[in-house]
Amino acid sequence: MAKRIFLSHSFVDRALLNDLLQFFQARGGPVMATPTYMRTDLGEAGPERIRQAIREQMQGCAGVLLLVGDEAHNSRWIQYEMGVANELRIPKYRLQHPARTGGPPVAHAGMHEIPWSPREVAAVLNPL
Template sequence: MKSIFVSYVYEDIKYLNKIKRWESKGLLPGYTIVAEKEDNRTSGKKAVKEYLKPLINKANIVLVLIGDNTHNHNWITWEVEVANSLHKDIACMRIPNTTGSKPQILNKYPELQFHANQITSKF
């Protein structure tokens, strides 16, 4: 079973929930979704990092959701830096009907369309 850490801007949580529904409906056979379960930003940066790093570490893949506000979000960049340091597979998935650019750190990674089969065919 491969685990996927989903990196996203918290305001885009409905798309994380859709990916979790793909998993529960059996559309991601052989994969399990790992993501933050709560918004920890009010706990401070150190607490957020301590919470997220083990989740990224235990994942096989980091999937970054790209939307209108992803390009200016420092946490996305930090999560990708951690994933890179841990030698994780990384891909981006475009949120439907958005045109925001990817953070520069993600320019070399493929951008998938927002469909379950994009994940299963890539990894």
């Protein structure tokens, strides 16, 4: 099975996710990993189902890459994902989208930031 990287993002900023997916080999980029992320908004399913789905997606991931757009700092689910990463001892990194000015959740502001560059992201994630 290929190495998996969990992509954490705010559903408000989900249009930015496509820009990040271009960094991965499946789309012609240099990052040698399979991106996994929450594809469906489970808001109607309730908080317990959302927590369960996040844990299922993150289980076995080699790293977590937080896509910082305009709303990452406000997302309680990103806060939760970063906490799960800590609990599972998954390395966390953040990537600021160049067209956005938001920041990460305050409690996780100190995580390693990777410049917005496919090569830079590959240099950090490929060795995981």
